[in-house]
Amino acid sequence: MSVTAAKGFTAAGIAAGIKQNGNPDLALVVNDGPRRAAAGVFTSNRVKAAPVLWSEQVLKSGRLSAVILNSGGANACTGPKGFQDTHATAEKVAEVLGLGAGEVAVASTGLIGVLLPMDKLLPGVETAAGQLSEHGGEKAAIAIKTTDTVHKTSVVSKDGWTVGGMAKGAGMLAPGLATMLVVLTTDADLDSETLDKALRAATKVTFDRVDSDGCMSTNDTVLLLASGASEVAPGYEEFAAAVRTVCDDLGQQLIRDAEGASKDIKIEVVNAASEDDAVEVGRSIARNNLLKCAIHGEDPNWGRVLSAIGTTGAVFEADRLNVAINGVWVCKNGGVGEDREKVDMRYREVHIVADLAAGSETATIWTxxxxxxxxxENSAYSS
Amino acid sequence: MSVTAAKGFTAAGIAAGIKQNGNPDLALVVNDGPRRAAAGVFTSNRVKAAPVLWSEQVLKSGRLSAVILNSGGANACTGPKGFQDTHATAEKVAEVLGLGAGEVAVASTGLIGVLLPMDKLLPGVETAAGQLSEHGGEKAAIAIKTTDTVHKTSVVSKDGWTVGGMAKGAGMLAPGLATMLVVLTTDADLDSETLDKALRAATKVTFDRVDSDGCMSTNDTVLLLASGASEVAPGYEEFAAAVRTVCDDLGQQLIRDAEGASKDIKIEVVNAASEDDAVEVGRSIARNNLLKCAIHGEDPNWGRVLSAIGTTGAVFEADRLNVAINGVWVCKNGGVGEDREKVDMRYREVHIVADLAAGSETATIWTxxxxxxxxxENSAYSS
Structure with a gap:
């Protein structure tokens, strides 16, 4: 059901011809109101794609009526012409739907450094608008795929209101954010400040902790649109929890579909002096290529976990560190612990616990x- | 000629049985004086192997008479017993050579988290001492190899004095330092303060800028020993230049022998606002897995260079960045530059220039x- 699970939204996904292979490549999501509140979180990469620059700008009003998303081209590092193209795309959506361009967010994904084929994209906007439907969520989710093998959607329904969403992303997955486009919709009747607070709280502990390959994208965009169509105004905590659940679910789907991966690795850092320490240590472990190779080889190589922890500034004493892999404490007090032969690594999910023995804070990073x-995949596909 | 090129040094390399495959695994380097000045630089990893903790301690005197090095086991994350083993190794060298243990540095490399077979190592010390020779430099260099396919040595000879050295390292190559053991020797007649200054200056712009896989070791050790046997005291600048040349040569040999690599990538960051900015940007590019895959595929994917630059805190404007790959400016002013089809990537060395257009500082990082x-190699070899 994706972005059309919540009342007040229509969507479409079509093949506009942006991708040379003819696959779907253009998605349109429309908020029919009555409310049109919105919030967004964008890549922290300082090299930002044109659509990110545009959407950051229009989001300042806290109001969005539509989002147009294309795969088949990132429109990043494309200079003034790239920004003009993004602007023209928003203008086209606005014209077709009778909106102002300032109510239209734009998101793009694909190859960096190539201009979009506007002669295909602009007519595609008209086609997509003609196919807008309350059942269009799946098609929209399919149209934003790049190297994704499956499309990703998630829905949480509560008492009379719903949060739903779609995501894409399979490579360049790293915090701040993963390389991904995410559109969340809700029919809850909430203002943009509440949406913004809930969205930032959710992404901080979900998408920001998905670190598949340490490579930060130029195009990451997460949008949350509220229609108010349910006429229900849930309490903040309940709403924030629903947004977090949907983000967490979509984040997990990104990890499970990461390019070329054979293992999903959950890195749980416990007993840290601060949450920041826990996150820093988790990221350092998640980005250690030698450890990632060892896990691929089903080798519970805890020495590589310790050497990754040792590169951080977190509070710890080397001779108090403990590491468990799939429940076996293979490292105790910084040295050899239980027999590593006991570790069963046959399954796709691998669970590493790094105990810093320095406090009571915790964080979980996925890689x-x-x-x-x-x-x-990444030496052949120019993306 | 390695560590015995300079006068006043003897060395040996033997198979003590630490490695199960019977390859050479124990090296001994002895400074016969008359001077026994020394300096050292060690890993900045906070999880330090026992031999690193030991050698840092003995180096405080600025004096070393011998270095014992083993491959086949890192003696890292081995707790108090591991430190006792390092101490016992130094004691054994001291006993055999008639020295104090505080004049003996110890270095180890190999698998983390496994105790060394002291029943093999200690008798090996006696064997090695019996084979000490002014021609033993090559054998010592061979005995410290792990996954290295070749041994690495370098020598610079000046007017009456010489700097020579050996290195090992093929994986876990990252700054602060690369995973490596390096012993440099000189017969120049200089004190330990001068050696320390020259060694730190050299490693900062050589080994510290070799970043093969971003993984920092627990065991990195670089030692510089001076015998004074030439009776020549060169000026500081001339001496520092010789040390830098040997370090640079050995660093290049490490990159050329890096595990599984098919390309050596020279990342030259130019027109940075500061040297720190240049190094930060160079490292960020060097650690971008997607770019490293693209280079493997001979794909001049400059978008991945820009997205790596964008994750740094360096001074730059995104629309003023320029990138050249093998002499072709494929990115100009943050956008598409010369035709990427012009880039010839058939050869092993790849040269990336990242122009930040923000100043006049520069730095070169190798990956x-x-x-x-x-x-x-890294999913099969438990190291």
Missing amino acids: NDLTADYVH | NDLTADYVH
Whole structure:
């Protein structure tokens, strides 16, 4: 059901011809109100794609009526012409739907450094608008795929209101954010400040902690649109929890579909002096290529976990560190612990616990193993 | 000629049985004086191997008479017993050579988290001492190899004095330092303060800028020993230049022998506002797995260079960045530049220039591509 699970939204996904292989590549999501509140979170990469610059700008009003998303081209590092193209795309959506361009967010994904084929994209906007439907959520989710093998959607329904969403992303997955486009919709009757607060709180502990390959994108965009069509105004905590659940679910789907990965690695840092310490240590472990190779080889190589922890500034004493892999404490007090032969690594999910023995804070970071398939996919696909 | 090129040094390399495959695994380097000045630089990883903790301690005197190095085991994350083993090794060298243990540095490399077979190592010390020779430099260099396919040595000779050295390291290559053991020797007649200054200046712009896989070791050790046997005291600048040349040469040999690599990538950051900015940007590019895969695929994917630059805090404007790959300015002013089809990437060395257009400082970082062979080697070899 994706972005059309919540009342007050229509969507479409079509093949506009942006992708040379003819696959769907253009998605349109429209908020029919009565409310049109919105919030957004964008990449922290300082090299930002044109659509990110545009959407950050229009989001300042706290109001969005539509989002147009294309795969098949990132429109990043494309200079003034790229920004003009984004602007023209928003203008086209506005014209077709009878809106102002300032109510239209734009998101793009694909190859960096190539201009979009506007002669295909602009007519595609008209086609997509003609196919807008309350059942269009799946098609929209399919149209934003790049190297994704499956489309990703998630829905949480509560008493009379719903949060739903779609996501894409399979490579360049790293915090701040993963390389991904996410559109969340809700029919809850809430203002943009509440949406913004709930969205930032959710992304901080979900998408920002998905670190598949350490590579930060130029195009990451997460949008949350509220229609108010349910006429229900849930309490903040309840709403924020629903947004977090949907973000967490979509984040997990991104990890499970990461390019070339054969393992999903949950890195749980416990007993840290601060949450920041826990996140720093988790990221350092998640980005250690040698460890990621070892996990790929089903080798519970805890020495590589310790050497990753040692590169951080977190509070810890080397001789008090403990590490468990799939429930076996293979490292105790910074040295050899239980027999590593006891670790069963046959399954896709691998669970690493790093105990810093320095406090009571915790954080969980998700990553993937490093595989020959990852190398093949990313040395062949110019993305 | 390695560590015995300079006068006043003897060395040996033997197979003590630490490695199960019977390859050479124990090296001994002895400074016969008359001077026994020394300096050292060690890993900045906070999880330090026992031999690093020991050698940092003994180096405080600025004096070393011998260095014992083993491959086949890192003696890292081995707790109090590991430190006792390092101490016992130094004591054994001291006993055999008639020295104090506080004049003996110890270095180890290999698998983390496993105790060394002291029943093999201690008798090996006696054997090695019996084979000490002014021609033993090559054998010592061979005995410290782990996954290295070749041994690495370098020598610079000046007017009456010499700096020579040996290095090992093929994986876990990252700054602060690369995973490596390096012993440099000189017969110049200089004190330990001068050695320390020259060594730190040299490693900062050589080994610290070799970043093959972003993984920092627990065991990195670089030692510089001076015998004074030449009876020549060169000026500081001349001496520092010789040390830098040897370090640079050995660093290049490490990159060329990096595990599984098929490309050596020279990342030259120019027109930075500060040297720190240049180094930060160079490292960020060097650690971008997607770019490293693209280079492996001979794909001049400059978008991945820009997205790596964008994650840094360096001074730059996104629309003023320029990137050249093998002499072709594929990115100009943050957008599409010369035709990427012009880039010839058939050769092993790849040269990336990142122009930040923000100042006049520069730095060069070396890295390798990311290959399926790297994954295979590091998912199979528990190191």
